[in-house]
Amino acid sequence: MAKDQSSTIKEIITEFGNDRHRLMDIALKVQSQLGYISEDNMEAIAQTLGIPLVEVRDMVSFYSFLPREKEGKNVIHLCNAVVEKMHGMDLVAKAFEKNLDIPFGSTTEDKKITLKYTPCMGMSDQPPSALINCIPVTKICPEDVPGIIEDIIKGSKYSCEKRASSIPAAQVETNLMKEGEVIFSPMERGAAVRSAAIRTPDEVIDEITSSGLRGRGGAGFPTGMKWGFCRKAKGDDHYIICNADEGEPGTFKDRVILTEAPDLLFEGMTVAGYALGAKEGLLYLRGEYAYLLGYLEQILESRRHLGLLGKNIVAKEGFDFDIRIQLGAGAYICGEESSLIESLEGKRGAPRHRPPFPVTDGYMHQPTSVNNVETLCCAARVLEKGADWFKQLGTKDSTGTKALSVSGDCKHPGVYEIELGIAINDLLEMVGTDHPQAVQIGGPSGNCVAPKDFGRKICFEDIATGGSVIVFGKKRNLLEIVKEFTEFFNDESCGWCTPCRAGTTIILKMLDKILEGRGSMQDLEMLKKVGNTIKTMSRCGLGQSAANPILTTLQNFRNLYEDLCKTDEYIPPFDYEKAISVGVEIAGRDPVEEEE
Amino acid sequence: MDKIAIIIDGKEVEAKAGQTIMETAIAAGIYIPHLCYQEELAPGGHCRVCTVLVNGRPQSSCTHPAAEGMVIDNDTPELLEERRRIIEMLFVEGNHICPFCEKQGNCELQALAYRFGMIVPTLPYLHRKIEVDATHPDVFIDRNRCVLCGRCIRASRDVDGKNVFGFEGRGPQKSIALNTKGALSDTQLDAADKAASICPTGSIVVKRVGYAIPYGKRKFDKEPIGSEIEKAK
Numbered sequence: 001m002a003k004d005q006s007s008t009i010k011e012i013i014t015e016f017g018n019d020r021h022r023l024m025d026i027a028l029k030v031q032s033q034l035g036y037i038s039e040d041n042m043e044a045i046a047q048t049l050g051i052p053l054v055e056v057r058d059m060v061s062f063y064s065f066l067p068r069e070k071e072g073k074n075v076i077h078l079c080n081a082v083v084e085k086m087h088g089m090d091l092v093a094k095a096f097e098k099n100l101d102i103p104f105g106s107t108t109e110d111k112k113i114t115l116k117y118t119p120c121m122g123m124s125d126q127p128p129s130a131l132i133n134c135i136p137v138t139k140i141c142p143e144d145v146p147g148i149i150e151d152i153i154k155g156s157k158y159s160c161e162k163r164a165s166s167i168p169a170a171q172v173e174t175n176l177m178k179e180g181e182v183i184f185s186p187m188e189r190g191a192a193v194r195s196a197a198i199r200t201p202d203e204v205i206d207e208i209t210s211s212g213l214r215g216r217g218g219a220g221f222p223t224g225m226k227w228g229f230c231r232k233a234k235g236d237d238h239y240i241i242c243n244a245d246e247g248e249p250g251t252f253k254d255r256v257i258l259t260e261a262p263d264l265l266f267e268g269m270t271v272a273g274y275a276l277g278a279k280e281g282l283l284y285l286r287g288e289y290a291y292l293l294g295y296l297e298q299i300l301e302s303r304r305h306l307g308l309l310g311k312n313i314v315a316k317e318g319f320d321f322d323i324r325i326q327l328g329a330g331a332y333i334c335g336e337e338s339s340l341i342e343s344l345e346g347k348r349g350a351p352r353h354r355p356p357f358p359v360t361d362g363y364m365h366q367p368t369s370v371n372n373v374e375t376l377c378c379a380a381r382v383l384e385k386g387a388d389w390f391k392q393l394g395t396k397d398s399t400g401t402k403a404l405s406v407s408g409d410c411k412h413p414g415v416y417e418i419e420l421g422i423a424i425n426d427l428l429e430m431v432g433t434d435h436p437q438a439v440q441i442g443g444p445s446g447n448c449v450a451p452k453d454f455g456r457k458i459c460f461e462d463i464a465t466g467g468s469v470i471v472f473g474k475k476r477n478l479l480e481i482v483k484e485f486t487e488f489f490n491d492e493s494c495g496w497c498t499p500c501r502a503g504t505t506i507i508l509k510m511l512d513k514i515l516e517g518r519g520s521m522q523d524l525e526m527l528k529k530v531g532n533t534i535k536t537m538s539r540c541g542l543g544q545s546a547a548n549p550i551l552t553t554l555q556n557f558r559n560l561y562e563d564l565c566k567t568d569e570y571i572p573p574f575d576y577e578k579a580i581s582v583g584v585e586i587a588g589r590d591p592v593e594e595e596e
Numbered sequence: 597m598d599k600i601a602i603i604i605d606g607k608e609v610e611a612k613a614g615q616t617i618m619e620t621a622i623a624a625g626i627y628i629p630h631l632c633y634q635e636e637l638a639p640g641g642h643c644r645v646c647t648v649l650v651n652g653r654p655q656s657s658c659t660h661p662a663a664e665g666m667v668i669d670n671d672t673p674e675l676l677e678e679r680r681r682i683i684e685m686l687f688v689e690g691n692h693i694c695p696f697c698e699k700q701g702n703c704e705l706q707a708l709a710y711r712f713g714m715i716v717p718t719l720p721y722l723h724r725k726i727e728v729d730a731t732h733p734d735v736f737i738d739r740n741r742c743v744l745c746g747r748c749i750r751a752s753r754d755v756d757g758k759n760v761f762g763f764e765g766r767g768p769q770k771s772i773a774l775n776t777k778g779a780l781s782d783t784q785l786d787a788a789d790k791a792a793s794i795c796p797t798g799s800i801v802v803k804r805v806g807y808a809i810p811y812g813k814r815k816f817d818k819e820p821i822g823s824e825i826e827k828a829k
Contacts, residue, residue, distance in 0.1 A: 039777045040777075043777060052759040052762070052775050053775050053776065053777070054759055054760075054761065054762030054773055054774065054775035055759070055762060057762060057764055057773050058762045058763050058764060058773065061764045061765045061766070061773070062765070062766050331766070333766075348763070348766070353639070353641055353656075353659040355660070355661065490767055490768060491767055492766075492767065493766065493767035493768070494766050494767070494770075495744070495763075495765070495766045495767045495768070495769070495770030496641075496642060497641065497642055497643070497644050498642065498643050498644050498645075498682050498685055498686060498689075498743075498744075499644055499682060499685065501689075501744070501767060501768060501770060502685040502686065502688070502689040502722075502768075503685055504767075504768075505689070505722055505768045506685060506688065506689075506719050506720060506722070509720045509722065510719075510720060513720070526718070526719075529681070530681065530719065533678050533681045533682065533685075536647075536654050536678060537644045537647050537654060537678055537682060538644070539641055539644065539656070573720045573721075
């Protein structure tokens with residue numbers, strides 16, 4: 001390999017302290033400086049770190065944003081999520097292909113531009129969207145494409161170096177449609193941290209417990225209990241990790257929180273650090289939000305100047321805490337807390353065996369609490385305004401508010417902070433819809449809800465959600481959407497376990513047979529059985545919900561499937577006539593039928 | 597507390613502190629079907645065949661620690677059906693050639709299929725195109741028959757101390773990778789390594805010994821997989 005490449009890699013690895021656990025940062029930097037991570041580059045990384053090549057390969061090959069093949073100088077990642085396709089993505093894709101004269105998945109001859117697709121990048125409220133290098137571009141029309149290409153070739157506009165100084169709202173619309181009392185109301189910097197510091201850590205945890213706050217990622221685990229477990233667990237260090245890897249298709253509320261209320265989030269992390277006895281907090285930021293990195297770093301820096309991070313925070317002796325931001329590299333599974341921890345340790349984002357749980361054995365095998373962006377914001381507000389104030393909002397078992405990301409067929413897509421317990425009907429009225437055929441609550445891993453259930457409520461005791469709400473109007477082909485969602489899980493499966501890896505590939509094939517009109521009622525029964533196997537036998541939450549698009553529509557929209565299956569008889573998985581057609585053509589005659 | 601009492605299929609058994617459900621069951625002569633688990637290696641939790649219900653919740657018994665008072669369902673018609681379907685998934689995911697595979701009769705995948713009463717896969721074949729690497733003088737790797745159980749990886753790393761194998765890619769693209777830019781012959785793998793003989797299927801096979809014992813006289817030709825555990829008590 002070229003000597004300068006090898007020395008560049010050595011410099012990068014030195015910059016990260018020759019620490020194997022920083023392999024993610026090392027790989028991202030090698031990628032950004034050398035354009036890709038070749039076999040030679042992987043070998044140089046392995047040799048310099050003193051680890052086996054196969055370990056580097058294992059990690060690098062896992063992430064979408066760490067290419068191992070040489071790409072163009074500029075990379076356009078066009079988002080091909082369901083909502084983007086509903087809003088004209090295909091025409092934009094065609095415009096790129098026509099103007100560059102290459103298909104997606106390839107690079108121009110002059111090596112200047114590569115075209116690629118990427119799953120939901122958190123811009124479903126302003127589709128069609130793309131990441132150009134690491135800069136998001138939204139609401140793209142086919143007519144915009146020539147101008148975009150011209151700007152790319154000129155160079156400056158889509159250079160990653162620009163991201164440090166830019167204000168996120170200048171690049172991406174915020175679309176904060178409803179400001180609630182918890183997340184998006186005005187705040188005073190340091191109020192929550194000061195309120196925590198006058199209490200003991202146990203009193204802080206008691207306050208959180210008393211507020212009834214539950215995890216906002218969707219699972220709804222009581223936050224006070226999680227913090228309590230973590231604080232009590234023995235370890236050399238304790239860690240608070242903020243999960244800002246929202247990857248569920250149709251979700252973008254963390255993007256808006258990180259843009260509009262980053263201080264509230266950092267308050268929450270600092271409060272958690274105090275409560276857990278953690279000196280270090282880590283924010284895992286999804287790779288698609290790299291454009292927010294510079295902005296968030298600036299906010300951290302100003303908090304350090306204000307004495308809200310660093311040593312002796314709010315002048316309290318021994319209250320030491322700081323935050324590091326770790327960038328991800330395009331893997332949905334890293335939103336699962338143990339995968340996220342693996343990724344933070346510089347490994348492939350495969351979930352861990354559970355138990356042990358992160359609260360006792362997490363980052364660097366130390367007690368760790370992983371909390372959602374929104375949960376930490378809520379925690380800060382509980383400290384600022386009190387548990388009793390928080391409890392007045394929402395329902396008895398679902399206290400507080402929830403930020404929902406609403407997209408699809410509605411007049412006003414964006415983020416709505418509503419009180420938990422809102423009926424789907426009331427939400428639909430707020431966002432402006434016209435008798436939709438279905439609403440996807442909780443993204444593909446959630447539930448495809450039919451109109452008869454629009455009276456149901458969004459809260460932990462009824463329909464729990466991480467916040468993705470996608471509205472499907474009457475004209476949408478729901479089963480095509482089911483297929484897209486299932487393809488998403490198939491692509492994003494980590495591949496660790498059989499039911500999720502093989503099972504999602506198999507149900508896609510079974511679904512195809514039905515969509516092609518070659519399905520029978522027997523296939524529907526089998527599809528349900530295989531779906532249940534994936535749900536029951538998979539190792540982590542991704543696998544356990546990967547069949548939900550199929551299972552929930554089989555339940556709520558069974559007629560759509562039955563319309564495609566005309567018979568109860570067995571239909572073979574392949575088309576017999578088509579399969580033998582080549583042979584028939586060569587032989588020049590039809591096959592001989594066996595006589596009875 | 598050293599002794600832990602748990603119930604497996606209605607039978608009370610005793611676990612030692614730190615034991616998994618799988619280890620407890622084997623010690624008690626109870627067979628929990630498994631594929632990626634191998635007594636000498638750390639558990640992987642990949643295949644999910646050993647999934648049991650722990651107080652009603654599905655958990656892989658090879659990774660789940662036994663805890664006082666656990667009630668475990670293992671041998672139920674529902675779990676048998678789920679396990680059989682997982683074995684079917686592995687059959688259609690790869691390209692398996694049982695009738696002329698040198699591993700047949702010694703193959704754990706095949707043996708589980710027989711034990712579960714699988715006659716033929718009822719799921720659609722995926723027909724994936726996969727290359728064979730026969731460059732090594734004494735061992736070949738045919739990923740067509742790989743079930744991604746990761747035994748070779750754990751054996752090479754933890755027993756042989758060589759790290760010859762690892763995973764690569766994710767989802768349907770996941771495969772067994774090598775610790776080299778080249779082929780299997782460029783690795784440190786030796787035919788005497790644990791990793792060369794621990795594959796449950798015919799994916800990693802030592803050359804020139806495949807037919808030393810004829811078909812019909814092999815391990816699982818004599819008795820079903822799991823018999824040795826059930827007979828131990």
